Amino acid sequence: MTTYSRIQELASQIQSHSAQIDKYLSSHGFPPPTFELSSPCSFPPELQCQRESLLEVADELTLLVQGPLQFIMSLTGYEHNARNSLHAIVRFDLATAFPIHSTVTFQAIACARGLELGDTTRILRHAMTYHIFAEPTPGAVCHTASSRLLAENTGLRAWIANTLNELLPAASRMVDAMERWPGSQEPNEAGWNLAFGNPDAMFAALGRDETRAKTFAESMSFFEARPGLAVHYLVDEEAISWGGVRKMVDIGGSHGKVSIGLARKYPSIKCVVQDLKKVIGGARPPDDVEDQISFMAHDFFNEQPVKDADLYLLRWVLHDWSDRYAVEILKALVPALKPGNRVVINESCLPSHGTMSLYRQRFLRATDLTMKQIQNARERDEADWKTLLKGADERFQIYDFKHPAGSELAIIIVGWQ
Numbered sequence: 001m002t003t004y005s006r007i008q009e010l011a012s013q014i015q016s017h018s019a020q021i022d023k024y025l026s027s028h029g030f031p032p033p034t035f036e037l038s039s040p041c042s043f044p045p046e047l048q049c050q051r052e053s054l055l056e057v058a059d060e061l062t063l064l065v066q067g068p069l070q071f072i073m074s075l076t077g078y079e080h081n082a083r084n085s086l087h088a089i090v091r092f093d094l095a096t097a098f099p100i101h102s103t104v105t106f107q108a109i110a111c112a113r114g115l116e117l118g119d120t121t122r123i124l125r126h127a128m129t130y131h132i133f134a135e136p137t138p139g140a141v142c143h144t145a146s147s148r149l150l151a152e153n154t155g156l157r158a159w160i161a162n163t164l165n166e167l168l169p170a171a172s173r174m175v176d177a178m179e180r181w182p183g184s185q186e187p188n189e190a191g192w193n194l195a196f197g198n199p200d201a202m203f204a205a206l207g208r209d210e211t212r213a214k215t216f217a218e219s220m221s222f223f224e225a226r227p228g229l230a231v232h233y234l235v236d237e238e239a240i241s242w243g244g245v246r247k248m249v250d251i252g253g254s255h256g257k258v259s260i261g262l263a264r265k266y267p268s269i270k271c272v273v274q275d276l277k278k279v280i281g282g283a284r285p286p287d288d289v290e291d292q293i294s295f296m297a298h299d300f301f302n303e304q305p306v307k308d309a310d311l312y313l314l315r316w317v318l319h320d321w322s323d324r325y326a327v328e329i330l331k332a333l334v335p336a337l338k339p340g341n342r343v344v345i346n347e348s349c350l351p352s353h354g355t356m357s358l359y360r361q362r363f364l365r366a367t368d369l370t371m372k373q374i375q376n377a378r379e380r381d382e383a384d385w386k387t388l389l390k391g392a393d394e395r396f397q398i399y400d401f402k403h404p405a406g407s408e409l410a411i412i413i414v415g416w417q
């Protein structure tokens with residue numbers, strides 16, 4: 001009997017997944033993916049699962065074939081520079097320095113942006129190793145699908161700028177912050193504070209810096225537009241029996257995206273959107289749901305003033321805070337709660353041991369580290385959510401953890417006894 005090694009098994013799975021993807025693309029009239037300028041910058045959403053499976057096995061194969069030594073050395077020795085050429089491309093706006101369909105010289109790009117020729121060439125040639133720009137003939141530069149995306153997508157550029165201006169310096173000081181403030185739960189004792197020599201918590205500090213706050217806001221708008229964060233996962237009747245909800249409070253609800261979605265779907269629901277005064281300022285509901293939505297300035301560390309709601313929502317709020325502060329936010333809600341009320345927490349839920357492949361966990365675990373690096377905040381798994389709620393008040397009872405397929409956020413339904 002022939003026995004196959006793991007790398008052969010993986011290679012055969014790669015073959016099978018790629019064939020299925022190819023078949024779907026060709027039978028639906030999509031071109032096969034290439035790095036060329038004309039290649040679409042994303043895949044049809046129906047291929048999401050198949051692509052994830054392919055990426056998962058391809059990742060394992062790459063790591064196995066590299067071997068531990070080459071893999072660790074590549075991560076530390078050069079992969080970090082992938083971000084640095086991208087940083088330069090965004091900072092100096094190199095992707096818009098020449099028309100999408102033209103081919104120009106390195107010199108022309110350097111001149112267009114007032115940069116030194118040698119630096120420009122080195123940055124671009126490094127980026128080209130990731131198929132960001134190409135050099136079709138010696139000394140000539142043209143766009144690829146990736147560099148075109150950088151030229152045309154302002155949200156993506158804001159995302160990169162925010163990540164590399166704020167998050168990368170914070171990440172690089174995480175271990176120093178761990179040494180200086182071991183186990184700290186304070187939002188102003190994180191890598192970000194050491195990186196910028198700033199004694200204030202990142203969100204507060206950025207709020208006072210108009211330019212950085214604008215880039216942060218644009219980058220979050222871009223990030224939130226991803227399909228995995230769509231509000232329909234929460235607004236669907238399958239997630240929560242919204243039909244029976246008379247009044248809900250969207251705590252830290254920003255400009256009311258969820259409430260607007262709910263009000264449009266359930267004409268009898270009333271929603272109060274709470275956020276900080278500076279965020280909610282002159283916010284007004286859209287005309288078609290103005291009778292159903294109201295905005296209220298409220299700091300969620302203070303006692304919840306709306307006492308007659310039947311459901312309180314915390315969407316994507318608690319992961320911005322360490323347990324010490326998340327408990328305070330939950331405690332401030334307690335005086336408003338009555339038996340039969342529900343609290344819905346819509347947040348990431350880290351997988352329990354053995355329930356998700358290491359490859360698929362990587363994004364979630366990386367996000368968890370980012371939360372630590374910026375504010376000593378965190379992502380949580382089911383056990384962490386239980387501990388957090390019990391720590392706030394024994395009367396919180398978790399009824400259900402829902403993980404809608406395709407959603408990046410779990411729906412945690414909590415009752416009040």
Ligand SMILES: C[S@@+](CC[C@H](N)C(=O)[O-])C[C@H]1O[C@@H](n2cnc3c(N)ncnc32)[C@H](O)[C@@H]1O
Nearest residue numbers: 252253254275276279298299300301315316317
């Ligand atoms: C990551 S955003 C989530 C927004 C919204 N819930 C959503 O799902 O899109 C966190 C929100 O918490 C708000 N926030 C931060 N500190 C707050 C506070 N002390 N009181 C009320 N809202 C606050 C922010 O202004 C922001 O709108």
